[in-house]
Amino acid sequence: QSGLTQPPSVSGAPGQRVTVTCTGSSSNIGAGYNVHWYQQVPGTAPRFLINGVTGRPSGAPDRFSGSQSGTSASLVINGLQAEDEGDYYCQSFDSTLSAVVFGGGTKLTVL
Amino acid sequence: QVQLVQSGAEVKEPGSSVRVSCETSGDTFNNYAVTWVRQAPGQGLEWMGGIIPIFGTTNYAQRFEGRVTISADESTNIAYMEVSSLTSEDTAVYYCAGQEGHDILTGYYRDWGQGTLVTVSS
Numbered sequence: 001q002s003g004l005t006q007p008p009s010v011s012g013a014p015g016q017r018v019t020v021t022c023t024g025s026s027s028n029i030g031a032g033y034n035v036h037w038y039q040q041v042p043g044t045a046p047r048f049l050i051n052g053v054t055g056r057p058s059g060a061p062d063r064f065s066g067s068q069s070g071t072s073a074s075l076v077i078n079g080l081q082a083e084d085e086g087d088y089y090c091q092s093f094d095s096t097l098s099a100v101v102f103g104g105g106t107k108l109t110v111l
Numbered sequence: 112q113v114q115l116v117q118s119g120a121e122v123k124e125p126g127s128s129v130r131v132s133c134e135t136s137g138d139t140f141n142n143y144a145v146t147w148v149r150q151a152p153g154q155g156l157e158w159m160g161g162i163i164p165i166f167g168t169t170n171y172a173q174r175f176e177g178r179v180t181i182s183a184d185e186s187t188n189i190a191y192m193e194v195s196s197l198t199s200e201d202t203a204v205y206y207c208a209g210q211e212g213h214d215i216l217t218g219y220y221r222d223w224g225q226g227t228l229v230t231v232s233s
Contacts, residue, residue, distance in 0.1 A: 036219035038156075041114050045206055046148075046156065051219040089156050093217045099147070099172045100158035100216060 002091055004103035012080045013087060020106045022077040022090035028030040028071075033093040035073035037066055040105075043087040049088075050075065061097065077108075085110050112137050115207050115224035123197050124232045129195040131227045133207030140164040140183065145190040146217045147181060159205075161215035162190060170215050179219075197231045204228050217225040 005023045014016040024033060027037055034052025041047075050056055050066040052073075063078045073092075077084055090103040114136035124204035125127050126149035133145060164183035171179060173194035175194075183190040194201055206228045 015151040033217055034219075038220075040156075046208075046220075047218060047219050047223065057221065087155075089158075089218070091158075097173065098216075099170075102148075102156040102158060105155040 001029065002093070004092060005100050006090060006106045008104070009107045009109065011111055012077075014080055014082060017076065017078045017081055018079050018108065020077075020088050020090075020108070022073040022075070022092075022103050024070060024071050024073070024092060025096075028092045029068055029073055030071035031095055033095075035068050036067065037064075037068040037075045038089045039084075039086050040089065046089065050076050052092075053064035053110045066098045080110055081108075084108060095097040113137065113143070113209055113222045114220055115209055115222050117205075117207060117224040117227045120228040120230070122232065124233055125198055125231055127197055128193060129197060129206050129229050130191055130194040131207075131229070133190045133192070135188045135190070135209060137188070139209070141211075144210050144213050144218070145183060146208045146210070146215060147192045148162050148206045148218055148220075150206070151200075151203040152165075152184055154203075157203075160190070163213045163215065164190065166213070168213075170213075178187075184221050194229075195231075199231050202229065202231045207221050 037050040038046040094101045118132040162181045168196040180193045207224040209222040
């Protein structure tokens, strides 16, 4: 089953930097398809964070940045704040499945 | 930014069907695509499929092909998603998500509806 793999959880103290990884394969990230990122606070709809082409939407905090290389992608959050707590999802396209795929999500805890 | 407003929560019996609507603000369908994503309780996001309203073009995840129908009414700027033959495994929050342009498969979803909880129970 082609898909995207994320760590179940990450944590960090306020002010620190954390990285959320998204590991794919040669049929998705490795094939050059863009990776996009979303944030979801429990009980609310996902919110678009970063797109794989132009980065952050206007008005989005510059503490968030994304990158991809080979078969993996990363979301980096600098200067962690309490309001950053939530679940983070990566998204890409898989050519084997001919479908959009999401990672399983990573829960970020601010200590 | 486009506002997406979804229809209210539904409770359905196994074997029945449910239709969820997603109303977009303004005259958006000329250069817009709508995708449907669901989230089962305590689980992650799952892509179901999408539509480019101006062309009527649809794409579905293989596991939903034949059981899910996505449509759109250009005159009202409302998109619909219908799931048939419901089982308890279809209990989830269903989201519509939108994007400028027509890149359903590789693009990103800038706008999101508030979600519609569908509960399947006898």
